[in-house]
Amino acid sequence: MFTGIEVDILADGTLDLADEVLAQLDVVIASVHTRLEQSREEMTARVLRALENPYVRILGHPTGRLLLRREPVALDMSAVLRRAAELGVAVEHNAAPERLDLNDRDLRLAKEMGGRMVISSDSHDARNLGRMQFGVTQLRRAWLGAEDVLNTRDAEGFLAGLRARA
Numbered sequence: 591m592f593t594g595i596e597v598d599i600l601a602d603g604t605l606d607l608a609d610e611v612l613a614q615l616d617v618v619i620a621s622v623h624t625r626l627e628q629s630r631e632e633m634t635a636r637v638l639r640a641l642e643n644p645y646v647r648i649l650g651h652p653t654g655r656l657l658l659r660r661e662p663v664a665l666d667m668s669a670v671l672r673r674a675a676e677l678g679v680a681v682e683h684n685a686a687p688e689r690l691d692l693n694d695r696d697l698r699l700a701k702e703m704g705g706r707m708v709i710s711s712d713s714h715d716a717r718n719l720g721r722m723q724f725g726v727t728q729l730r731r732a733w734l735g736a737e738d739v740l741n742t743r744d745a746e747g748f749l750a751g752l753r754a755r756a
């Protein structure tokens with residue numbers, strides 16, 4: 591059993607929990623949930639700053655898009671995926687059918703940059719677990735396989751594939 595949390599990336603790229611708290615957790619996922627209207631320059635700097643926090647091990651739903659409802663945030667995805675790959679921060683592929691975030695092209699780009707990925711059903715209820723199939727289909731569409739996705743491994747393999755704990 592792992593302890594983990596999804597923390598907000600605040601408007602300036604800092605996180606909404608103190609490092610002393612994050613240090614106690616096995617897995618920290620950082621995601622943007624607010625101030626989605628920022629310019630491409632601001633949003634890119636914001637996400638890049640969050641990646642530099644040594645406790646962040648996964649970047650959640652990188653574009654924040656909600657299909658038919660909300661456009662993806664403006665983001666230099668190449669810069670973000672490149673830096674995530676350099677730091678060993680995994681990128682979440684969110685399988686909720688209204689998100690499918692990242693899209694197939696950016697998933698492919700993440701792989702080409704040597705990035706690591708995890709898949710999540712974004713379940714807030716056990717009835718949502720079946721949504722994983724939509725994410726698996728999206729990953730296949732990007733020509734990715736189980737070997738590209740850290741949480742297809744056993745527990746030790748999963749943790750070993752994440753950025754080393756700070």
Ligand SMILES: [Zn+2]
Pocket residue numbers: 596621623650651
């Ligand atoms: Zn989230």
